[in-house]
Amino acid sequence: MxxxxxxxxxxxxxxxxxxxxxxxxxxxxxxxxxxxxxxxxxxxxxxxxxxxxxxxxxxxxxxxxxxxxxxxxxxxxxxxxxxxxxxxxxxxxxxxQYAGATGRGGMLVVRGNAASRCGISMKGIDIVVEGNIGHMSAFMAQRGNLVVLGDAGEALGDSLYEARLYVRGSVKSLGADCIEKEMRPEHLAQLAELLERAGTDADPAMFRRYGSARQLYHFNVDNASAY
Amino acid sequence: MCGIVGLFLKNDTMKPQLGELLSAMLITMTDRGPDSAGIAIYGDETADTIKLTVQSASPDTDFPALEKSLDSLKGNAPTLIIRDTHAVIHANANQGDAIREVLNTAHPNIRLMSYGQSIEIYKEVGLPKKVVERFNLTKASGSHGIGHTRMATESAVTTLGAHPFSTGSDQCLVHNGSLSNHNSLRRQLNREGITTQTENDSEVAAAYLTARMNEGASLGEALTAGIADLDGFFTFVVGTRDGFGVLRDPIACKPAVMAENDDYVAFGSEYRALVGLPGIEQARVWEPEPSQVYFWSH
Missing domain, CATH: 2.160.20 (Pectate Lyase C-like)
Incomplete structure (x- = not known):
């Protein structure tokens, strides 16, 4: 070699x-x-x-x-x-900071911790972090999956689009328009596949899923006074 | 950008290597800021003696004149050790005010860089390598030190605008980032009797910490108060006579890496700055958390 x-x-x-x-x-x-x-x-x-x-x-x-x-x-x-x-x-x-930012495909695995803004503006990449992630992670994330075995910092998934976030530990706070969503069988199956591909040993049933509430997609006239 | 380095020795036998290690760390950070560079060294102390580091743009004429003025002070005449554009005045602890009076009245072109029992500050416009060579900093010995290489944003590229900033006895601060409320804070501090020498935002941060410590706060408490009162982006590394502190703002976009083992605590804007330290492969290396005060003392 x-x-x-x-x-x-x-x-x-x-x-x-x-x-x-x-x-x-x-x-x-x-x-x-x-x-x-x-x-x-x-x-x-x-x-x-x-x-x-x-x-x-x-x-x-x-x-x-x-x-x-x-x-x-x-x-x-x-x-x-x-x-x-x-x-x-x-x-x-x-x-x-900003591990995997704007990634369009492939997989990033971090065996330790990732700092702030992990997966910011991700556009199709899959990210698996075995430790914790910092604040503002998955900010404006558009597509792909972020899997975190540890805890997530403040404002997770702020202004999120269609990326999926799976967190096993605690989430300090969710960002604007990011909500917890139901874990359905297809999500458990997807998570199992991601963990296997990353070479990470964890039980998909221990995770919670977060995603976009889709309330920021369109201008809401009730918010006009805020501008 | 801007590059910051810091080294706090826990192992006294490494003291003679402080200047060499810190200088190498700073030179590695050159491409983060080529405007000016500076190092604060907390060196050996002598009982009842203070050190005042001064700087002049015309050292050939100003320092001999200063020496003459100092000879006329009451008590033992202070000694002046000249290094290029800087000189360190060693004097009896009770002569500090008299010397500052002499500087203010008779030597307006000489600038006071630092004063205290332990601290010496050397800073100039130019690349870190040049600054290190001018002041022979690789030979400096001490218990802890802080270095900075500057990419100017908030004020002019001058010697006084270079870091570290010292606004209190044995205190200094280096900063990567920019503050947005420094003008109002400077006015407020001036009303409290804390003076600053420049238009620089980082000097205001140093003065702020000095003000809090003058009120009796520890360095850790002063840094904690700074999280609420200092608005903007910052990674600070701060030195006191026996301490070394680190603080990042809540957004924490200015980089920071730390390493610790039995011999030292080290700080770098990037890991590159730390790779030359002995035993770094086995040291605990981590990124300091936002809004968290880190503090070590001897």
Whole structure:
């Protein structure tokens, strides 16, 4: 397996090498060592390769990912897997703010905690956080699923569209237009599938589901005086 | 942006390394703010002695003149240790007011950066690497220190606009963010007798904490009060003679990472700033929570 030492070869070399991997490449496994909190590690990948980052990273690790499977053996800075299109990003430690922001597809798994604004404006990505998430998570989330095994911070799902939020622990407060919804069999089945795909052991029956009350979709004339 | 670093040593044997470790942390944060940089060092104390750090744009003429003025003070003549544009006056504890009077009346071009038993502040316009070299900060020894590299938003890029800000004895503050109620708060503090030297928002935060501590609050209590009274975005790292505190505003969009082990507590705007610390791989690393006061003391 090729090992790229970021302290020797630099970020541009790393990303150019990984981004130039073709669809059917035989070189499927890569390891990145000495990340030392660097920004923009393994961004813009577009091939079905497996990348292991041995250490903690800074901003935007795995951003815009397509197809690739990226595992970080450490913690990540702000904006991990931002705008991910497909593939998988797994963080074995914690994630800083706005993890998985605006993601359109694929799956982000955080084995530790995620900070504020996790899944902000998510548009189809699936996010599984095994620990807690911070305030304003799933703000304006449009599509996809956010699964949290721990607790959620203040204003969960504020101004939510059609994303589904599953939380096993406590929710400090719900944001505007976010409400608890019934867990029906199709939700339990979906949650079981998400947990399995994430490699996370948890009982779907222990979760509660939250979603949009859909009261903010259209202008309500009774609120005219508020503007 | 702006980059902040802080290091609070629990292990006394590491004191000689403080300047070297803190300087390296600060230089790593250079691309978060290239305008100006500064470091506060809480160094060795001598009984009954105070230190006043002063700065001049014309050190070649101002400092010899200052030395002359200080010679005429009553009691033992204070000593002046000059480092580039800064000088540290070591004096008897009871000479503090007299020296400040001399500075105010006879040396209007010399600015007081800090005073206290332990603190020394060095700050200038320029990149962190340059500032560290000018003041030979890698050789500095001490129990804790705070550094800042600035991307200016609220006031001009000048030496006095650089962080850390010190508004009270052995106190200092660095700030990443911007405050929106600093003008009204500055007026209010001035009425309470707390003076500021600049138009800078961060200096007002420092002055606010000084005012609360003058009223008897601990640093932790002063920071807690700040959550209600300071409006805007902030990550603060604050130093006192024996303490080190961290506070983020409730929105917490300004980044912060902390690490702690048996030897130290460390703060960085990013994890990058911490990777050179000894034993960081085994240290507990976490992101400080919004609106939560973190405080350590010796």
């Amino acid at each position: 090729p090992i790229i030492d970021l302290s020797e070869n630099g970020l541009r070399h790393l990303n150019e090498t990984l981004q130039s991997q073709a669809q059917g490449t035989n070189q499927q496994d890569w390891e990145i060592i000495n990340p030392r909190g660097s920004h923009a590690i393994a961004v813009g990948l577009d091939a079905p390769i497996q990348v292991t980052v041995s250490g903690s990273t800074g901003y935007y690790c795995g951003g815009m990912n397509k197809q690739a499977s990226i595992t970080v053996k450490g913690s990540v800075g702000p904006g991990v897997a931002e705008n991910m299109m497909s593939g998988m990003v797994v963080v074995e430690g914690d994630a800083s």
